[in-house]
Amino acid sequence: MATPTLKPNVGVYTNPSHKLYIGEASPSLQEIESEQLLQSGEVVLEMKATGICGSDIHFWEHGRIGPTMVVEDEHILGHESSGIVVKVHPSVSHLKPGDRVAIEPTIPCAKCVPCLTGRYNGCEDVLFRSTPPVPGLLRRYIPISLVNTNEARQVHPAQWCFKLEGLSYEEGALLEPISVALAGIERAQLRLGDSLLICGAGPIGLVTLLCARAAGATPITITDIDTSRLEFAKKLVPSVNTFQIPLGGPDTTPQNLAKSINDSFYSTAGHPDVAIECTGIASSIATAVYASRFGGTVFVIGVGKDVVEMPFMACSVKEVDLKFQYRYANQWPKAIKLVKSGLLGDVKMLVSHRFTLEEAEKAFETVKDRTSKSIKVMITNE
Numbered sequence: 403m404a405t406p407t408l409k410p411n412v413g414v415y416t417n418p419s420h421k422l423y424i425g426e427a428s429p430s431l432q433e434i435e436s437e438q439l440l441q442s443g444e445v446v447l448e449m450k451a452t453g454i455c456g457s458d459i460h461f462w463e464h465g466r467i468g469p470t471m472v473v474e475d476e477h478i479l480g481h482e483s484s485g486i487v488v489k490v491h492p493s494v495s496h497l498k499p500g501d502r503v504a505i506e507p508t509i510p511c512a513k514c515v516p517c518l519t520g521r522y523n524g525c526e527d528v529l530f531r532s533t534p535p536v537p538g539l540l541r542r543y544i545p546i547s548l549v550n551t552n553e554a555r556q557v558h559p560a561q562w563c564f565k566l567e568g569l570s571y572e573e574g575a576l577l578e579p580i581s582v583a584l585a586g587i588e589r590a591q592l593r594l595g596d597s598l599l600i601c602g603a604g605p606i607g608l609v610t611l612l613c614a615r616a617a618g619a620t621p622i623t624i625t626d627i628d629t630s631r632l633e634f635a636k637k638l639v640p641s642v643n644t645f646q647i648p649l650g651g652p653d654t655t656p657q658n659l660a661k662s663i664n665d666s667f668y669s670t671a672g673h674p675d676v677a678i679e680c681t682g683i684a685s686s687i688a689t690a691v692y693a694s695r696f697g698g699t700v701f702v703i704g705v706g707k708d709v710v711e712m713p714f715m716a717c718s719v720k721e722v723d724l725k726f727q728y729r730y731a732n733q734w735p736k737a738i739k740l741v742k743s744g745l746l747g748d749v750k751m752l753v754s755h756r757f758t759l760e761e762a763e764k765a766f767e768t769v770k771d772r773t774s775k776s777i778k779v780m781i782t783n784e
């Protein structure tokens with residue numbers, strides 16, 4: 403690969419005053435250009451595609467997610483990324499300029515019990531790109547290292563980079579939300595022939611739909627308050643049933659909604675076997691619980707308020723298996739195989755808008771503005 407002309411390193415920041423802006427990022431152009439300034443084992447990645455996640459919008463708009471993830475300083479966003487190797491320290495032999503990789507944004511400690519038992523998403527000392535105070539991936543360059551994790555220099559360990567194997571950069575960036583859905587399906591124990599209810603047709607509900615179809619769930623119904631998202635779901639997976647959750651009106655209690663959903667779409671068995679909740683909204687979780695069969699599973703991926711009122715007795719008398727998810731573990735290799743094989747369908751359909759790094763503000767406004775009808779907004783550099 404011919405040595406590309408490198409540009410100054412910039413990143414997309416938010417701060418405690420809820421500003422969104424482009425600013426200088428680490429490492430500097432001078433550090434990147436001089437291979438001597440790279441440390442042993444390091445390579446530099448030029449980011450090629452980064453998807454904007456709802457949590458990026460949350461950190462920008464509200465400055466926090468829950469009580470512990472709080473923007474207290476200038477903070478780089480982004481954790482759905484892929485890129486290309488542009489510089490390599492002479493000590494590195496397994497990567498060369500031109501190699502294309504996707505980044506898993508988790509940096510676990512590898513020492514605590516969750517790490518040692520394979521559930522490193524529960525790491526007690528985790529660093530997760532874009533969750534404050536760990537700077538995210540939405541910048542032009544990031545150093546990757548085989549031998550150390552130097553957080554002061556914002557180096558990401560090579561262990562958490564996966565070769566793209568022919569996938570496009572955008573598909574590489576989509577591996578992150580796909581990993582969320584795959585982890586959910588794995589822990590919800592969704593099986594071939596299970597009937598499924600997906601609550602919420604945002605990017606997470608939609609990738610869950612693609613993964614659940616591949617896993618053999620049938621029938622599948624997806625809900626949303628927004629008709630345009632349901633129309634998109636139908637375009638993505640024509641066999642899916644869609645159900646619009648009305649805002650207000652006499653029949654909008656979770657019990658009534660659950661009954662309408664079940665009467666419309668689960669008439670054979672009466673109820674879905676599994677519900678995967680992808681909104682984090684209390685009334686939607688309640689609808690999933692009321693729709694559930696005896697011994698059914700309600701699996702909550704959505705996140706929301708610190709305390710949420712739940713239909714406790716409905717869970718109790720139906721022995722509902724109520725489960726939750728926190729990010730993912732061990733999903734990238736599986737996600738790459740699934741996208742590459744075509745089993746998930748055309749995941750690129752999820753990308754509704756593309757912007758350059760310099761247009762990041764417009765990109766973030768597009769995600770926030772529901773009239774834009776965006777699904778997955780990408781910052782690309784291809």
Ligand SMILES: NC(=O)c1ccc[n+]([C@@H]2O[C@H](COP(=O)([O-])OP(=O)(O)OC[C@H]3O[C@@H](n4cnc5c(N)ncnc54)[C@H](O)[C@@H]3O)[C@@H](O)[C@H]2O)c1
Binds near residue numbers: 605
């Ligand atoms: N657990 C995890 O590790 C994890 C990882 C990624 C995302 N998430 C969370 O998953 C959720 C979904 O993410 P997303 O990117 O798709 O978000 P999103 O906001 O784009 O999508 C949520 C969808 O839910 C719909 N909705 C709102 N109220 C509803 C209701 N009452 N019934 C049905 N639908 C309703 C919205 O119209 C929207 O289309 C968010 O809460 C996000 O923070 C969790």
Ligand SMILES: OC[C@H](O)C(O)[C@@H](O)CO
Binds near residue numbers: 578728
């Ligand atoms: O995709 C991963 C999620 O966005 C993160 O867990 C975030 O919600 C909190 O760090």
Ligand SMILES: [Zn+2]
Binds near residue numbers: 455457481
């Ligand atoms: Zn995310």
Ligand SMILES: [Zn+2]
Binds near residue numbers: 513514517524526
């Ligand atoms: Zn750990």
